[in-house]
Each structure stands twice: as structure tokens, then as C-alpha cells.
Amino acid sequence: MPKPKSGIARYLSELRYRLIWAKESRHSSAAARSALAHPNNPTLEDVKTFLRTLTPRQCGKDLVRIGPDEDGGYLLPDDLDGIDALFSPGVSETLGFDLEIAQRGIQCFLADASVTKPDGLLSNMNFMQKFIGPENRGDFVTMQKWIGENTADDTDLLLQMDIEGAEYDVLPGIAAETLARFRIMLIEFHDFDQIFNADTFNRLQSLFARLSETHVLCHLHANNTVGYTSVGGLTIPPVFEATYIRRDRVKGDLPHAQIPHPLDQHNSNKRPNVQTPHFWAH
Template sequence: MLRSRVKHALLQLGFSASPIDLAKASSLIRDLRPVKTKIPLVRIGGNNDGAYLVPDDLEGVAALFSPGVAESAAFEEYFADLGIPCYLADASVEKASVNHNLFHFEPRYLGIFNQDPFTTLDAWINRHAPGNSDLILQMDIENAEWGVLANVSEENLRRFRIIVIELHAMDRILDSAFHRDVMRRLLQTHHVVHAHPNNSSPIITARGVSIPPLIEMTFLRKDRAEVTGHATHFPHDLDIVNVPGQPEMHLPRNWYA
């Protein structure tokens, strides 16, 4: 916690252990601005942390992959109740918090190699959903998402019609080409359709560029999206506060049109 606070304070002053590239970070943020499509967003997972805004485009989805098991499984239950199999993975718990006949749990962490207790996203998909059917990915895995997204095959990345991620250390796009490249990779195949800062971490502003270090982002594959413009209203009417009792945190103005 202390290390994080020190890093935050230094970034606010414009200092970093690695060189900051404001031009590349700002360019990426412009490309990450959420777009509007003809598909409405719906809230899935209730009214607490762990619920997300998702495009109402679920018909024909073959499976949900959801690494990182939380106390609530309301998000996954929604899909299971629609008849969509849900694959959950987390080595820090013994089982999913809720029983459902369409829940398939593995006590593994998602990572960049296949060796217990880790599995790659490609291996996980190939075990349970081989083929070319559309999938959904919902991922909150405490900073491991960057390596996972960098290493998943192009073929499997394109299978995800919808991707919902809680991105940790998003401020690294200021000083890390790797983090910027991961986001650029996603943008090749998907549009950002929603972004919502988690209010458990304060927004970092470095030399006038504001970045939520912890942010929920929803992506929709480009072939599913008829874009009508950029979203201009934040927070979304369906957004909620992640941590009740703490001040609500809005998406910085430089993140939307």
C-alpha cells in the first residue's frame, strides 16, 4: 500500500521509474474513448461490485469464461440461467461461491504458461470450447490480465464477442510500451463500449493527463458493432459505486468525446 501511494505521489509530480511518454499515452487514450452503438448496454450482476455493463448481444454465445472467483457469482449466474455454460478458474479458492449445474470450476490461476496451478487462456478455451463459436470473457485477475491478453492467440481473441475486464495499473500506459501494446492489440479487433473507474483507487494525473489506475472496460467485437458516434455521458445511468462509502469517481474528461 505504501509503495502504491509513493508511486501515485511521484506520478502526480510527473516522475516515474521509467520514462513517461505523454504523447503515446494521450494518443492511446483517444483511441480508447468509448463508442456508442445501436446495441444498448445492460447491467449484469446486480448492484454491487462485480456487476458490469455489457452490450445486450448475448444470443448465440456458446460459453462464458470468467477467471477470478469473487464472493458473489451473480454475473456468472445470469449467463448460466440463460443456458450458457460458465467456466470459472481460481486457485485461491476451493470452489465457486454458488452451485449451478452450468458452472464448471477449475482451481487454477490464469497465466502465461501451462504448469499447475496455472493455465493459459488458450489451453483453457481449447479444453472446454474448441471450435469457432462466439464466447464472452469476464476477467478480474489482479494485474495478471496484461500477460494473459498479450499471449492469447489471435484466433481465440477474435472468438470473444464481448470482453469485460477490470484493468489494474492502467497508469502504466504512461511509461510502459508493453501495456500500451496490449491495449492496442485489443483495439485491433474490438471497440470500447464502456469505461468506469473503480473508486477504490484515486485517479492519477501526470502533467495534465488523467488516468484511472483501476478501471472496468467493456469491449465489443467490431463485426458486432454498428458505431453511431462516441459516448458523451459519464457516468452511465446504469453505473454504480464499486466501494460504498467512498466518493464516486467519474471517468476523466480526456477519456471521452
């Protein structure tokens, strides 16, 4: 068993992480300013207008935190009763969220071709050594097929997705009726540091507009493990954790949600603790 770090060693380790974070921030900010100068890319006002659409709303239900402290824990509405199954593409060393969901009696389906079957799975947890992708071939299977082979058509589902940027290939390929089966969706979105690139900007706009047709964004949390982009008065984290609830589960006018929420935790306490930006205030 490794020895615990001394106070000085721990300080030096955290300082190293902070210096890396600052270097990443400078690099991504410089790239954003360069992209802004290109006439075919979105303007700063275009980006601000889009980011204002990412306004989390109160959903009329308390949020609960499920999963471990720091990275791997998520906030979601306390509306899990009656959900039949969790689908969780992207498996990390931390299975705390999935295990807590399984302990609530919800069937859990996990998929990731980059890891072997994790130890300690409960009897109602199923692991598939495949990547979730836009088509069925080789090591890839679509969400559509994965869900269809494991659940009845009339059940409510829970989605927890962290697939390192592949969400932009996978989510658009899910049929509208299948997407609407997810009562709650927890999705980690990547590549926001590239939002000033026209292709990335259009991809983000298209996907978030589609998700908003069936679901309401009810929580937004910036992941602080990588450096942030700062340009034109905006601070943009590259990675967000977004919580969605299906529109039929909410009623009436939906005021702005509290961001940060009291249950929020920074993904890493070794990196600077920058708060989730309030884009809707710009």
C-alpha cells in the same frame, strides 16, 4: 449475525475508508510526478495521446447491467443470444454476474487457484481450481488450453476477466483466432497509476492496440475502490472496467458513448465518487 452499525459507527467507518483513499491518491500522484522527471519515461503528452485512444464508442445496442449493485456488476451490450459459453478467470466471493449469465442458459467456466469451489453453482457452471497464466505448469493453465478443452472451435464466447494485473501476461498469449471468438469481453485493467513508467506504458500501448484490431471499446468505468493519480491536469484511476464488442457486431460510424452511463454504479459507496475521466476531451 453481526449487529447493523449505528449511524455514527457507519459514518466513522466510511470516513476511515475516505482517508485511506486520499492517502493512496497523494502517494500515487507523487510517484507519477517523480516518474515524469525521468528522461526515459513517457512524457505527459505521450500519456495523453495514448489515453485518447481509450474512447468508448456507441455500438448500436443497448447496454444492460448484469451482476450485483456496486462491485461485481458490469455493463455489456444486449447481444448475448447465441453465445455458447462464458469464461471467467478470477473468482471472488461475489458470483452474481456468473450466476445471472448461467441462468440465461450460457455455460460458465470459472477458474481460480486461490479459492475452493464456490457454493451455489448451477448445473451449467464448471469450476477449475487453477490460475490462468502465460504457460501450462503447476497451478497455471493458459486461456488457449482452457478454451480448447471445453468448447467447439466455431462458437461465440463471452469473457469476464479480473485477475489483478495478470491480464498483461495472459491476454497477449491468446492466439488472434481465439481472441476473435469472444463476441463480448469484460476486462478489469490494473496498473494505470504506473502509466508514467516506460515498461508499463509500453505494455499498455501494445495490449490495447492489439485488442482494438478485433474489438471496439464500448464502455469504460473507473473503479473507485483505490485512490486516483492526479498529475499534469489528468486524473487517472489505477483500475478500469472495460467492455469490448467484436467489430463484426457493429456497423457504420460509431459516435462517442455516454460516459458515465445511466446504469453505472460506483464500486464502493464508502470511497469518494469520482467520475470516469473523459480522456478524449484532453
